[in-house]
Amino acid sequence: MRLLLTDSGVGNASIMTALVELLGGPVSEADALCIPTAGYGGPYGDPGGPWRFVSGRSPHPMTGLGWKSVGVLELTALPGIDEERWVSWVREADVLLVNGGDALYLCHWMRESGLAALLPSLHDTVYVGLSAGSMVLTPRIGERFVGWRPPSGDDSALGLVDFCLFPHLDSPDSPENSMAEAERWAATTAGPAYAIDAQTALKVTDDGVEVVSEGHWRLFDGGERIAGA
Numbered sequence: 001m002r003l004l005l006t007d008s009g010v011g012n013a014s015i016m017t018a019l020v021e022l023l024g025g026p027v028s029e030a031d032a033l034c035i036p037t038a039g040y041g042g043p044y045g046d047p048g049g050p051w052r053f054v055s056g057r058s059p060h061p062m063t064g065l066g067w068k069s070v071g072v073l074e075l076t077a078l079p080g081i082d083e084e085r086w087v088s089w090v091r092e093a094d095v096l097l098v099n100g101g102d103a104l105y106l107c108h109w110m111r112e113s114g115l116a117a118l119l120p121s122l123h124d125t126v127y128v129g130l131s132a133g134s135m136v137l138t139p140r141i142g143e144r145f146v147g148w149r150p151p152s153g154d155d156s157a158l159g160l161v162d163f164c165l166f167p168h169l170d171s172p173d174s175p176e177n178s179m180a181e182a183e184r185w186a187a188t189t190a191g192p193a194y195a196i197d198a199q200t201a202l203k204v205t206d207d208g209v210e211v212v213s214e215g216h217w218r219l220f221d222g223g224e225r226i227a228g229a
Contacts, residue, residue, distance in 0.1 A: 003127045005129045005165065006131075006201040007167045008168075010062065013214075015214075027066050028068055031095075033071045033073045033095070035073050035097065037101075037105070041105020041106065043148075060130055062128065093125065095125065096125060096128065097128050098130065098136070100132045103135040104147070111158075137160040138165050139164060140154075140157055140159075142188055164191070164193040169182060179195065183220070194219055195217060195220070
């Protein structure tokens with residue numbers, strides 16, 4: 001699976017170019033499935049967020065990019081659907097668009113639905129995450145970002161990548177997400193960790209991790225800042 005892990009969607013030309021490269025062709029020729037589930041989780045979840053994401057009315061460009069088709073995959077519905085049916089929907093999609101919201105709520109339902117177990121086998125699928133939709137693939141989100149508390153009680157996520165992620169760096173809507181706070185957060189994580197802003201994404205392929213940015217980001221290793229822009 002090829003990954004494009006964004007802070008705020010496909011919001012600039014550089015991130016769009018990375019998406020097209022991962023798809024191997026134009027967006028207009030790709031069939032997408034969007035996953036709104038994370039938008040319902042956590043203390044700030046409400047019905048409006050998932051609707052804006054699904055309808056393309058969100059300020060974070062994802063479903064409204066001009067896809068050939070867009071379908072909705074609601075993870076909380078999957079346990080009641082024949083597995084062969086929904087697995088075929090996922091395998092036939094060119095790209096999964098995964099909403100932001102609460103990362104641990106999303107992680108819980110990815111596991112409960114069976115999607116988490118399926119993801120590693122999707123070798124030809126592009127995964128595009130938005131905020132929590134990106135964080136869910138990391139080993140852990142850090143206690144700082146825990147809202148909805150899973151049955152396990154900890155902050156572990158799926159661990160499909162080997163780095164952690166601090167989103168919304170220096171965002172006007174999240175002034176608490178300063179670089180100083182990112183440094184404190186990174187000191188609590190093990191291994192590499194990225195802090196990214198709205199104009200930054202991480203492109204992950206078999207060749208490694210590429211930072212795609214028209215904004216600001218930092219890479220930490222063991223709590224030390226080692227690279228950035």
